[in-house]
Amino acid sequence: MDKHYLPKEEFAEMIFVRIKAFSLRCMPLCDNLFLxxxxxxxxxxxxxxxxTSSVAxxxxxxRARSRNEFYAKLSIxxxxxxxSIFWLEYSLDANFxxxxxxxxxxxxxYEILKILAKARKTASENKSN
Known part of the structure; x- marks a missing residue:
């Protein structure tokens, strides 16, 4: 069975939408904690x-201009x-x-993190080719 891969731009957009939604879901939690x-x-x-930094x-x-820039920004x-995941887990541990x-x-x-880690690994392999 062949694996189905999204075209690069569709994949990038799908990830952007997921990271943005993740960040937006964090905001009400932040507002609630702030009080x-x-x-x-x-x-x-x-x-x-x-x-918010992750989505930005x-x-x-x-918009990375090179493979090295892509890899570096993806690492960020x-x-x-x-x-962000750490702070969510920490807020649970603190009973907030x-x-x-x-x-x-x-x-x-964690699902997004797993996808991005795989993308970074692939980028690293491509960078050395």
Missing amino acids: KTISAKNIAKQLARSS NYRAVR VIEELDE YEESKVKSLIIEG
């Missing part, structure tokens, strides 16, 4: 920064997305949210 304690306010700021940097990935997206409120968002973050 709580000082420690919750700090987590809210960190989550807002990392989740993915936009830059799509992965780092920021991973940090019930697991049912953020679990699907964490799962989506």
Whole structure:
């Protein structure tokens, strides 16, 4: 059975839509945390920064001028997305949210992260060719 691959631009758009939706889903959580304690306010700021940074940097990935720039910017997206997941998990550990409120968002973050890590690996292999 042949694997079905999306054309490069369709794949990039699909990922952009997913990362943007992930970031947008984080915003109400950030707003809610911001109104709580000082420690919750700090987590809210960190989550807002990392989740919006991941989508903004993915936009830059799509405009990369070279393979090296593509790889570097994609690495930033992965780092920021991973940090966003960390803050979501941390907010659960700190009992700021019930697991049912953020679990699907964490799962989506990990799914996107897995796709991007594979794309970065492929980019790294292509970079050395």
